[in-house]
Amino acid sequence: MTIETKADIVLVEDNPDDADLVIRALRKNGIPNPLLHLQDGEEAIHFFFREGPYLGREMPGCPKLILLDLKMPKVDGLEVLRRIKSDERLRLIPVVLLTSSREDKDIFESYRLGVNSYVVKPVEFEGLIKTVQGLGLYWLLLNQPCQI
């Protein structure tokens, strides 16, 4: 494994096309912050809790924002959210759910677990660009993160 570098944004998304579109939308909005793409919930757990391939390795700094998909194989977004929000240190990192689901019960459950924001991914790319623009502007520029 290559040496880990610090990422401001961690994107947890199992669909490579969706991940690509989100990354493109970020870049299109001129958000240059380094980004780490994790393929699914399991990898996210490994990364944040230093398990599996990350075992015994120091985390390279704390991300400023976690973008989390909801529906993923093996470990889903709600489980990742639950683990992060029940960790003393990690809970301070803003988590935004970026999902296709408009289901009331998902929205309710996410907020119950302490999500910082719940955003429904629009079908149109233009809409996605605008959404990502708003997210980047708010969470990376306006929001004052807690230093951990």
Added chain:
Amino acid sequence: MPKEMIDHILIVDDKVNNIYALEQILSQPDRKLISVTNGNEALKVALNENIDLIILDVQMPGMDGFEVAQILKSNKRTRITPILFVSAELKENKFVLKGLEEGAIDYLYKPLDPDITEAKVSVLLQLQRQQKELIEKNLALEKYALLLNNSADLSCIIHASSLQIEEVNNAAQTLLGYAPGELKGSSLIDHLAEEDREKIQQLGRQTQDMFSFEACMYTREGMARCFSWNIVYKYGLWFANARDITQQQKAEQEIKQLNTDLQRNVAQLELTNKELESFSYSVSHDLRAPLRSINGYSQIIQEEYAAQMGDEPKRLFNIIRNNAKKMGVLIDDLLSFARMGRKEVARVPIDFNKLIEPIIAEQKNGAKNEVNITLHSLTPCTGDPVLLAQVFVNLISNAIKYSSKASHPAIEIGSYDKGEEIVYYVKDNGAGFDMNYKHKLFGVFQRLHSNSEFEGTGVGLAIVQRIVVKHGGRVWAEGKIDEGATFHFSLPKISKRQL
């Protein structure tokens, strides 16, 4: 003893002296002495009053004592009344008394001995009392027998130790197919279902005053019938009443089965609901992702390769993107329709004018052209304000959409009372519809106009129908092509059903 403690004695003698002498001997406080001097009068008194003993002189002018006795013995009412003949000679009696076997008969010989007379009278009176008592008891027994035999329940007397049936009523015939005589003397055990025999034999050994149990018996045809038994235990006997509960048990069994079926169906339904939920969840998530790629990458190509592309490829990419977008709207509509089906319906009083005014303002704002909306005063009702607001949003936006091509678009919203329900309507003067297709109006994705005429996915009215039906109401519509349409829906005045 009978309630009447006074004995009535009729004295018949043609000689007043004899009557006087008898009265002297027999007079007692608990006796009433009635005296007559000839046979005719004697018959009259004997037939009209309750006489317990007749003292009859044999030798009388006119009708003699034996003739009087013959008549009394042939009458049902006086047949059992004891007669004490008074005669001068013994021999004449022997001859005549033949044929007077019924009832007590005795003789007194003149001259009367006071002690013997009193002794005979009191014995005969006592006999008469016992006789009467016996008759009364017999009558009572007869009544009980009638009562018991008229009972639909099986009543029987059973020896507790041997379980032998001593008595049984006529219900044995209708319930088991046996004449009572056939069951008498047989053992109850022989008629019981095998699985109940041991239990009953054990019960036979116990000495509780009263107890109950259920046990099945076989009919003559070998059919099993189940009985609920109530036993009173006395003198080593069971006085048993057995009620046929075969039908009741069968009904209980059926109810139990129905309940089990119902529970299974409910579980099935819950499972189906869960499956549907996860299905729509998957649809929500998985169907949209590819659309995002189609739309996104089309736009990326358009932008990043704009220089290499002519107008035609750009136009074609636009078509792809528009269709992806439309597909997204379809999925969203379908999901909101599915979500509506799972929503719980609240029941609160609703002021519809208050509910609708902001909707009208909002819809007017969003309308592309001027539209005149008349809102009548609406009858209040109970229902779910959020869901019913959705109904009006859909109906009013439809009315605006389909009247947009009229020269003066006009919409009217009102309500009227119709017996058990209140009807609300939204009327427009727009494109209307062909009544031949009215059954398609409320179907999901069913449309009566092309997308180029009026845009839409065909979910709005399906949602209206779903919400109204969930409230226990109905939806219907009237219309004519180019002459507008009226959409009605009804709500029950008192929501008896929680749907």
